[in-house]
Amino acid sequence: MRAAFSEYYSPTDDEYQAILTAGTIVLDANVLLAPYKLGADARKQTFSILESLRDRLWIPYQAAWEFFENRPNVIAGEDKVYQGLLKPLTDAITKIESHFDTLNGHPVVTDEERVKIMRHIEDAVSSVHRLSGGRDGRLEDALQVDLVLQQWEGILAGRLGEQPSDEVRVEREKIAEQRYLNKIPPGYLDSEKEFNKYGDALLWMDLMEKVRAAPGPVLMITNDVKEDWYRRQSGRTIGPRVELVREMATVGGQYYQQRLAAFLQRAARVVDKNVSEESLEAISRTSEGVERTLLNRLVHEISLIESDVTISQPIPNNGPAPDLIVTTHQGIVGIEFKNYASKITSRDIDYVEQMFSNYPMDGFLLVSSGAVSPVATRTVVQAAGRKRIAARVVEINDFHSPDAIAQSFLSLLNQMRGHGINKNWRY
The missing domain is CATH 3.40.50 (Rossmann fold)
Known part of the structure; x- marks a missing residue:
């Protein structure tokens, strides 16, 4: 033989x-x-x-x-953390400046107070730029002395x-x-x-x-x-x-x-x-094909569940973006993958609320190849709740298999269908 x-x-x-x-x-x-x-x-x-x-x-x-x-x-x-920090600050500057324009001559918000408030926000923006700039400097150093x-x-x-x-x-x-x-x-x-x-x-x-x-x-x-x-x-x-x-x-x-x-x-x-x-x-965990394999197989599984869907991989422009955007009859679902050797903490997903603002969606699925801490799960659920988005977190032990992800995706669609896209829903 x-x-x-x-x-x-x-x-x-x-x-x-x-x-x-x-x-x-x-x-x-x-x-x-x-x-x-x-x-x-x-x-x-x-x-x-x-x-x-x-x-x-x-x-x-x-x-x-x-x-x-x-x-x-x-x-x-990845740049998602820096994007998540910077965009709400720059948006805030634009909104506050517009609001200040309506308060000209206001007895409480004087020009001096206005400058102080804006200086605090601009200092925060500068701090994020320093973090990002420090990263770029570290990258340049790393490329030179590798x-x-x-x-x-x-x-x-x-x-x-x-x-x-x-x-x-x-x-x-x-x-x-x-x-x-x-x-x-x-x-x-x-x-x-x-x-x-x-x-x-x-x-x-x-x-x-x-x-x-x-x-x-x-x-x-x-x-x-x-x-x-x-x-x-x-x-x-x-x-x-x-x-x-x-x-x-x-x-x-x-x-x-x-x-x-x-x-x-x-x-x-x-x-x-x-x-x-x-x-x-x-x-x-360094297998570079793991996430790509999951994405390819998940796209196939989703197509089997919902025959008439549009699936895309958005390119982050103005902030953090999900790995996949799936448009279905029940609404738009964002899918985010995590492939960490250690447990996912709330710090690892602190950008999700900004993602919900950048990419309108009706459902969100976080997929992790390892454990997700209860605090991290609660962070996702609460952030989604504030945006009236249905959300689920799924851990998969065998991260080459899409079965658990497909089942969670189907459950999410049923949740969205049962409660209505823009109506109240429960977990």
Whole structure:
């Protein structure tokens, strides 16, 4: 059986050790970015194991390019908190100034009092700008003195693939377009992306050329958990797509694939290094495809529940925006995702009320891949209540499965339908 259907099997311990000692270990861009999201211990353990295997590592040019393209965004983090602080203050300045214009000559609100009041608000705005400016300064410093990048440079010296010529890239993009049309993995689930939609296919072609020139065992480490990379069963990844294994075999490669956390857990035993359970948990949360997979699958589930819906991903302009806006017959629903290793607190979602003001909605669903504190849940419910918005919070233990989210979304629609979009409702 194994000889006839080897593409469905995971490597034995002996085969795995052979990969780590004589094969090629390929790191995707999301793996290169993962250390920026880790604490000191998890980062140290990750680099320690990879340092032990440095002679086997190889980076496709496409992966390195994506790393440098996305690195500033990963270092900078999200801007929702700053947006949530700044916009109500600037709105307040406009409203108060307009109100002051109606009070000219008022015996209590003198010009001197007016200046004092405005100065306090402007001081608050300046404080937020200093916070944001400090963040920008820290970003600039981090980009100039980047300890993570320095470690990668040491480990990956001489391990980078060659840049394809412009002619080769154009030809590969034409091939990628046809592969996507025929649903040939990897990458076809990115076909609607506006930027770098052929990135996964180009990376795969980089790797195919590498193995064609030097056949042997290949281990691809990628945190992209979409179904155009991994086989899925009951919401869990169970190995690489068999098409990838078969295609790599045509150029002499014995292919296998893992997420970073799974790789570190198994490789640590081979190289006799330590990686703690706490670090593995933190590393597993760096999978950049987790939220994207949830979004893609949730869109599908919502379409099954409500056939006539419009789903969009708003771009934040004047403040925090939800991850998804879903327009249904019952009204507009905003959906926000949280993928934190630690419990969600009220501080993590203190921007939601400003979001409700920026994006009119009738229902709101907060989805968390981990625990949400009772105070945070109450914060969401109370903020929504002040805006007469139906709201639900859902925790999902298996955050690759959309079932719990879909059920909560359906319950939210029923709540909106039962009480009326703009009528009183209860939780």
